[in-house]
Amino acid sequence: MEILQLLFFYLVAFVAIGSGLCVILCKNPINSAISLVMTFFCLAMFYVMLHAPFMAAIQIMVYAGAIMVLIIFVMMLLNQGAEVIARYRHAVVGAVVVSGLMVLQLLITLKKGDVSSAVGPISSEMVESVGHTELIGQALFTDFLLPFEIASILLLVAIVGAVVLSKREV
Secondary structure (H helix, E strand, O other): OOOHHHHHHHHHHHHHHHHHHHHHHOOOOOHHHHHHHHHHHHHHHHHHHHHOOHHHHHHHHHHHHHHHHHHHHHHOOOOOOHHHHHHOHHHHHHHHHHHHHHHHEEEHHHHHHHHHOOOOOOOOHHHHHHHHHHHHHHHHHHOOOHHHHHHHHHHHHHHHHHHHOOOOOO
């Protein structure tokens, strides 16, 4: 059974890496956005493999659903043609260099760090007895209320900015 889980993990990881590469390599922004949706679904599968079904459902509903619909809506509303894509093509080289440096930093951190020995107040027995949803809700609306409200204000500003950008002069 362990080998099947490992093979499934590698399959999902391969698909996630492939769709992530398609996000940055596709010339058409709509194809890139659809590849990003596939990456979000792979991330949801990772949550399922970690026994966090609530996080997987939220990942699909919020990111693969609502956020990507908003992004695709704005792309279609702005309707920027090939001249804009050609103008920013040189930025791909910079993005590849920055991504490579970030992966290198991640590998160094994982090699020198002690990731698996993290200890916190929430144990697996507590998660099994109380549940994922209640623990996330308690943390979100008590300890992380200010960051939650700041994120909601940022999303509101992004929506207003999208409406302002899409408004055409009459």
